[in-house]
Amino acid sequence: MSGPLVLPISAEHPDPAVLAEAAGILQAGGLVAFPTETVYGVGANALDPRAIARIFSAKGRPGFNPIIAHVGSTEEARELVRSWPEAAERLAARFWPGPLTLVLPKLPHVPDTLTAGAPAVAVRLPAHPVALGLIRVAGMPIAAPSANRSSAISPTTAEHVRRGLGDRVDLILDGGPTGVGIESTVVDLTGSAPRILRPGPISQQEIEALAGRLDRRASPRPGEEALLSPGLLDRHYAPRARVRLFGAGEGATLAREVARREAAGEVVGGMLLEEELPGRHMLRMPGDPAGYARALYAALHQLDDLGCDLIVIEEVPDEILWAGVRDRLARAATPEAPASG
Ligand code: TXA
Numbered sequence: 001m002s003g004p005l006v007l008p009i010s011a012e013h014p015d016p017a018v019l020a021e022a023a024g025i026l027q028a029g030g031l032v033a034f035p036t037e038t039v040y041g042v043g044a045n046a047l048d049p050r051a052i053a054r055i056f057s058a059k060g061r062p063g064f065n066p067i068i069a070h071v072g073s074t075e076e077a078r079e080l081v082r083s084w085p086e087a088a089e090r091l092a093a094r095f096w097p098g099p100l101t102l103v104l105p106k107l108p109h110v111p112d113t114l115t116a117g118a119p120a121v122a123v124r125l126p127a128h129p130v131a132l133g134l135i136r137v138a139g140m141p142i143a144a145p146s147a148n149r150s151s152a153i154s155p156t157t158a159e160h161v162r163r164g165l166g167d168r169v170d171l172i173l174d175g176g177p178t179g180v181g182i183e184s185t186v187v188d189l190t191g192s193a194p195r196i197l198r199p200g201p202i203s204q205q206e207i208e209a210l211a212g213r214l215d216r217r218a219s220p221r222p223g224e225e226a227l228l229s230p231g232l233l234d235r236h237y238a239p240r241a242r243v244r245l246f247g248a249g250e251g252a253t254l255a256r257e258v259a260r261r262e263a264a265g266e267v268v269g270g271m272l273l274e275e276e277l278p279g280r281h282m283l284r285m286p287g288d289p290a291g292y293a294r295a296l297y298a299a300l301h302q303l304d305d306l307g308c309d310l311i312v313i314e315e316v317p318d319e320i321l322w323a324g325v326r327d328r329l330a331r332a333a334t335p336e337a338p339a340s341g
């Protein structure tokens with residue numbers, strides 16, 4: 001069985017020869033998976049509609065879900081957008097390169113396939129040296145969604161990518177596990193007030209401090225996003241197993257249920273913060289939001305790979321700094337629905 005080509009690359013000092021090989025594939029219209037500081041992305045030339053179409057088919061992604069353009073500098077971002085408001089300038093100055101995506105009105109040369117027909121484009125300047133090096137050597141903005149099949153768990157290692165996308169991609173750059181672990185915060189700057197379309201590593205407070213008060217209609221609860229951004233459908237980041245969130249006080253009842261299920265031959269996984277559960281596959285998760293985010297997808301992949309029938313996840317605090325993790329857990333626990341990205 002022939003798999004995709006996987007090339008190891010140093011995360012700190014990427015080898016220019018390896019970057020040049022990857023850039024050549026992108027210039028020829030191919031697909032390259034690469035690490036960013038958040039999760040692995042699957043990239044193509046963001047200005048080439050045919051290359052973008054290949055991303056949609058590799059992921060099985062619905063055509064109405066737009067893709068982020070990754071750029072090598074703020075200037076390159078500005079070349080894709082019709083306006084660059086003060087809020088964009090301040091947020092970019094503070095958080096770029098980094099896990100923040102800005103949605104702004106697009107210029108005509110940005111393909112409609114990238115934005116799924118929307119008049120706005122999402123732009124992000126990533127902080128990972130491999131991602132940045134690849135964009136710069138290729139000399140183009142890179143369209144890159146997370147490198148998973150649509151609605152499956154996002155990848156934080158090259159092995160996750162290989163197992164999810166296999167030879168649907170031409171090359172995987174293996175720069176080791178990603179540092180942040182959940183996807184960028186997505187902020188829509190096309191309206192009169194900024195809106196958070198996807199909570200993430202940069203918090204609501206940090207956005208508001210620089211960009212002004214948020215439009216609250218959009219600090220989305222899972223279930224509302226689909227109305228705001230076509231791509232933000234409910235079920236996402238989801239393992240094959242059934243996922244159930246549980247709160248404080250449910251531990252004792254759940255402990256009995258886990259014991260009963262295991263005795264009946266079921267495989268039960270768990271992701272715990274403070275509770276103790278007796279199961280065989282209970283993972284202790286980090287108690288801080290950044291640590292939890294870093295470990296989250298690897299834990300879901302690990303439990304899913306065990307063939308769990310059920311994964312029980314202890315709820316995380318309902319606090320602003322936990323918003324990104326809470327969002328991903330809620331989506332993982334959402335029963336099957338139409339696929340997203
Ligand atoms: O951290 C990240 O953002 C990762 C890494 C690879 O950069 N990328 C990522 O891409 O998470 P993806 O496609 O899995 O998620 C992008 C999200 C989707 O929910 C999509 O709907 C939204 O951003 N989005 C992209 N372009 C948009 C646009 N023009 N307007 C509104 N939402 C947009």
Ligand code: MG
Pocket residue numbers: 145146154341
């Ligand atoms: Mg995704």
